[in-house]
Amino acid sequence: MSIKMPAPDQAVLDRRSTIVAALRAIVPGEGVIDSAAEMLPYESDGLMAYRQPPMVVVLPDTTEQVSKVLKYCFEQGIKVVPRGSGTSLSGGSLPLADAVLLGLGKFKRIREVDFDNRVVVTEPGVTNLAISQAVAHAGFYYAPDPSSQIACSIGGNVAENSGGVHCLKYGMTTNNVLGCEIVLMTGEILSIGGKTAESAGYDLMGVITGSEGLLGVIAEITVRILQKPETARALMVGFAEVEAAGECVAQIIGNGIIPGGMEMMDKPAIHAAEAFVHAGYPLDVEALLIIELDGPTVEVDELIKRVEKIAQGCGSTVCLISNSEAERNLFWAGRKAAFPAVGRISPDYLCMDGTIPRGALPKALARIRELSVKYGLQCANVFHAGDGNLHPLILYDANQPGEIERAEAFGADILRCCVELGGVLTGEHGVGIEKRDLMPEMFSDIDLNQQQRVKCAFDAQGLLNPGKVFPTLHRCAELGRMHVHAGKLAFPDLPRF
Amino acid sequence: MDTLKVRDAKDVEQAVRAAIANEQPLEIIGHGSKRMIGQPMATNALLDLSALNSVKSYEPNELIITVEAGAPLADVKSLIDSKNQRFAFEPMEAAPLLGAPAAGTIGGMIAAGLAGPRRIQAGAARDHLLGAQAVSGFGDSFKAGGRVVKNVTGYDLCKLLAGSWGTLAVMTEVTLKVMPRPESERTLVLRGLDDATANRAMTAALGSPYDVSGAAHVPRSVLRDAVGALGGLGSPRTALTLVRLEGITASAVDRAASLANLLSRFGTAETIEDERSVAIWECVRDVEPFAAKGALGAWPVWRIVCPPAAGSALGECLVRETGGDVLYDWGGGLIWTATPPKPDAQAALVRQRAAAAGGHATLLRAPEEVRRQVDVFQPASPGVRALSERVRQGFDPKAILNRGRMTRG
Numbered sequence: 035m036s037i038k039m040p041a042p043d044q045a046v047l048d049r050r051s052t053i054v055a056a057l058r059a060i061v062p063g064e065g066v067i068d069s070a071a072e073m074l075p076y077e078s079d080g081l082m083a084y085r086q087p088p089m090v091v092v093l094p095d096t097t098e099q100v101s102k103v104l105k106y107c108f109e110q111g112i113k114v115v116p117r118g119s120g121t122s123l124s125g126g127s128l129p130l131a132d133a134v135l136l137g138l139g140k141f142k143r144i145r146e147v148d149f150d151n152r153v154v155v156t157e158p159g160v161t162n163l164a165i166s167q168a169v170a171h172a173g174f175y176y177a178p179d180p181s182s183q184i185a186c187s188i189g190g191n192v193a194e195n196s197g198g199v200h201c202l203k204y205g206m207t208t209n210n211v212l213g214c215e216i217v218l219m220t221g222e223i224l225s226i227g228g229k230t231a232e233s234a235g236y237d238l239m240g241v242i243t244g245s246e247g248l249l250g251v252i253a254e255i256t257v258r259i260l261q262k263p264e265t266a267r268a269l270m271v272g273f274a275e276v277e278a279a280g281e282c283v284a285q286i287i288g289n290g291i292i293p294g295g296m297e298m299m300d301k302p303a304i305h306a307a308e309a310f311v312h313a314g315y316p317l318d319v320e321a322l323l324i325i326e327l328d329g330p331t332v333e334v335d336e337l338i339k340r341v342e343k344i345a346q347g348c349g350s351t352v353c354l355i356s357n358s359e360a361e362r363n364l365f366w367a368g369r370k371a372a373f374p375a376v377g378r379i380s381p382d383y384l385c386m387d388g389t390i391p392r393g394a395l396p397k398a399l400a401r402i403r404e405l406s407v408k409y410g411l412q413c414a415n416v417f418h419a420g421d422g423n424l425h426p427l428i429l430y431d432a433n434q435p436g437e438i439e440r441a442e443a444f445g446a447d448i449l450r451c452c453v454e455l456g457g458v459l460t461g462e463h464g465v466g467i468e469k470r471d472l473m474p475e476m477f478s479d480i481d482l483n484q485q486q487r488v489k490c491a492f493d494a495q496g497l498l499n500p501g502k503v504f505p506t507l508h509r510c511a512e513l514g515r516m517h518v519h520a521g522k523l524a525f526p527d528l529p530r531f
Numbered sequence: 532m533d534t535l536k537v538r539d540a541k542d543v544e545q546a547v548r549a550a551i552a553n554e555q556p557l558e559i560i561g562h563g564s565k566r567m568i569g570q571p572m573a574t575n576a577l578l579d580l581s582a583l584n585s586v587k588s589y590e591p592n593e594l595i596i597t598v599e600a601g602a603p604l605a606d607v608k609s610l611i612d613s614k615n616q617r618f619a620f621e622p623m624e625a626a627p628l629l630g631a632p633a634a635g636t637i638g639g640m641i642a643a644g645l646a647g648p649r650r651i652q653a654g655a656a657r658d659h660l661l662g663a664q665a666v667s668g669f670g671d672s673f674k675a676g677g678r679v680v681k682n683v684t685g686y687d688l689c690k691l692l693a694g695s696w697g698t699l700a701v702m703t704e705v706t707l708k709v710m711p712r713p714e715s716e717r718t719l720v721l722r723g724l725d726d727a728t729a730n731r732a733m734t735a736a737l738g739s740p741y742d743v744s745g746a747a748h749v750p751r752s753v754l755r756d757a758v759g760a761l762g763g764l765g766s767p768r769t770a771l772t773l774v775r776l777e778g779i780t781a782s783a784v785d786r787a788a789s790l791a792n793l794l795s796r797f798g799t800a801e802t803i804e805d806e807r808s809v810a811i812w813e814c815v816r817d818v819e820p821f822a823a824k825g826a827l828g829a830w831p832v833w834r835i836v837c838p839p840a841a842g843s844a845l846g847e848c849l850v851r852e853t854g855g856d857v858l859y860d861w862g863g864g865l866i867w868t869a870t871p872p873k874p875d876a877q878a879a880l881v882r883q884r885a886a887a888a889g890g891h892a893t894l895l896r897a898p899e900e901v902r903r904q905v906d907v908f909q910p911a912s913p914g915v916r917a918l919s920e921r922v923r924q925g926f927d928p929k930a931i932l933n934r935g936r937m938t939r940g
Binding site: 148149150151152153173194195197201202205206208209218222223224225226228229230231232233234235236237238239240241243244245261262263264284287288289290291292329330332333336337389390391392393418421422423456457458459460461462463464465469473476477478480481482484485487488489490491492503513514516529 | 551679711737841912926
């Protein structure tokens with residue numbers, strides 16, 4: 035494990051049996067798990083290279099219990115790691131040896147479906163897909179669709195600000211969440227936002243979304259739902275050169291067309307996916323685009339024609355258009371199975387998640403090819419091409435000494451390249467532990483200190499999910515201090531410009 | 532009062548550091564178009580950002596623009612318009628409502644968290660602010676967000692900056708998402724609906740798959756003196772319910788027909804197109820019936836956000852109990868309310884009714900003496916208020932920036 039986590043507090047570990055008993059007094063029955071065997075499923079999340087048994091697992095089933103658990107831990111100075119379904123790809127819910135793992139898995143109820151106000155009020159443990167299923171009979175759905183949507187929880191989506199294939203057109207979680215009930219580390223329960231388009235005062239919902247479980251534990255969420263588009267059709271377009279595919283993406287957007295989804299795969303990804311699901315992908319192309327247009331039939335039919343023309347103008351070698359739901363789903367099947375498909379051809383892989391300006395795509399790909407040679411590891415690339423979000427999959431074999439370290443160094447170089455090209459370290463998977471130590475590539479100490487002062491406003495003791503997101507932890511008292519800038523605070527008067 | 536006209540971010544840092552040293556709070560202004568919104572401030576110097584007005588980069592194919600905070604909104608809008616793009620969140624021009632002389636800056640637009648009729652489809656300023664450079668009340672320039680549309684790296688400080696009315700940091704540069712301007716727009720107009728029926732019609736429209744980008748209702752009382760109002764669409768004593776569709780022409784036409792059919796149980800819809808449609812939505816966006824120069828120009832104006840389906844019940848109640856007038860946007864989720872002048876702008880009544888409906892109210896327009904008496908922004912619950920104050924202190928512990936603008940006392 036190359037990422038260092040905060041050193042366990044021996045004094046806390048020594049009190050383990052007392053802590054377990056205290057938690058049992060709050061959450062009776064099977065809600066407290068302390069046997070090593072039963073805690074096994076909680077050792078890791080979607081970032082499976084990292085494992086750590088927690089001190090104890092607690093699974094409350096009421097907000098009041100969550101509040102009491104947090105209050106107890108706050109008073110006792112015990113760290114807490116919140117967890118939804120444990121599908122984080124960045125290690126956001128990786129346990130700590132001396133922390134209570136607080137699972138929200140029992141919060142499985144949808145509390146209210148309100149079609150007139152077009153919202154669903156739900157508990158955080160409900161899966162992303164279950165929300166769409168609960169409103170499907172009336173033609174509605176919840177738009178953000180991370181690829182783990184059958185398993186990932188809506189609480190985890192809020193914590194990570196999850197995206198998905200359709201966020202190009204419909205936004206990320208943050209654009210689709212209206213309010214929440216949040217429990218602070220002190221146990222205080224706050225209600226933020228609601229069924230209204232905006233909340234009063236500072237946009238606390240906005241900063242809670244994507245805060246990776248460091249600010250509070252979400253106990254209830256109000257999300258916006260939308261009517262399903264009347265129809266959706268997809269194009270599968272192949273190109274002999276990646277640059278041409280990149281140009282096609284730019285021209286589609288430049289022509290004012292915002293597809294429901296626009297995905298790109300490179301040759302290794304195409305081959306792996308085709309071998310796995312036989313979607314009929316062309317094997318002789320360097321890049322494949324899957325472009326989905328959704329909306330009223332008349333609109334989709336017209337836009338399909340326009341996109342086809344753009345693709346041909348960019349020199350596409352293959353251009354197929356779906357004429358049925360079955361065909362559309364087949365086009366998508368390979369893309370959706372890209373990760374497991376790569377898993378079949380390699381013992382292990384690392385999935386990266388940088389974002390770049392769309393126009394920098396050919397440059398980024400060229401750089402990834404160079405790095406692939408440098409590190410002697412293969413890389414298959416899938417992208418959310420419409421919004422410049424790259425998912426390079428670095429293939430390695432954990433049983434070969436040194437390969438995981440090489441793979442991680444390769445991944446870090448890719449992310450540095452994203453930042454150099456004007457992009458960011460993570461588009462949708464979160465920083466977690468995985469990208470924590472790369473944060474200084476993108477942010478200065480001043481930037482990071484400002485973020486940590488927000489953390490201090492929510493959790494002054496730093497007990498909630500420590501060791502994630504920030505490479506260096508500062509005490510809040512230190513962060514709040516006003517530093518004198520080389521004597522510059524001593525101005526006698528306001529300056530004039 | 533001192534005025535500090537800054538030239539760049541370094542100047543802003545220096546001005547804020549000096550202000551910290553002198554414990555001299557600063558009022559941050561661009562054009563000053565929204566200066567009269569908020570509690571009267573305890574500041575004694577102006578930090579004027581209007582000279583920070585350049586466009587740093589504009590990449591139409593990337594759908595992003597980076598501008599300095601003092602750039603005039605009107606100039607930036609015409610620049611992106613020249614590439615057939617726009618800010619999808621449809622920021623209002625506050626000047627006509629407030630009677631302010633200038634049109635406002637990009638920084639002011641973000642700080643005020645503006646959102647127009649298209650909020651129901653495209654969100655608000657918060658949803659389109661991708662990144663910012665800002666100077667905190669520590670006197671330090673920091674970066675929030677990035678310059679790409681998809682980014683979850685670190686806390687989303689942009690969300691806090693949008694709508695913070697300059698109380699957290701001085702934004703010096705912002706990166707915004709722009710969107711393509713659609714080919715066509717169509718607005719369905721239903722005449723003569725009462726508020727409750729209009730609310731139901733808008734709910735039906737917004738619950739349809741036709742991708743509605745505007746849903747507003749102008750009750751008949753609002754149009755009493757304004758025959759020529761609302762882009763020439765108004766007629767005396769006839770309420771107007773407006774539903775907008777945008778997109779490629781074939782699609783807008785097709786959806787307008789389908790939606791007219793869906794709404795036929797509420798009334799017969801006429802369809803207006805393109806320029807006329809644009810004109811009427813500008814009137815809704817800028818709340819023309821309550822304009823400072825109009826008949827109700829001297830009345831206080833409340834901006835009330837509530838669950839959309841609760842809109843008409845709340846609006847009717849406010850009209851009845853305050854003797855005021857209302858205008859509905861966002862399918863009922865936004866109620867502009869003008870109330871007859873009173874020393875307290877009937878704050879207790881408005882807030883109580885709004886809260887009972889699950890909403891909240893901002894006193895957007897009122898004379899200074901009224902704003903001294905009344906909470907301009909909805910007071911939060913004690914816990915949220917305390918948390919918000921801790922967040923504010925994390926940016927500006929000495930309360931140097933726009934001290935007291937968002938909270939009274």
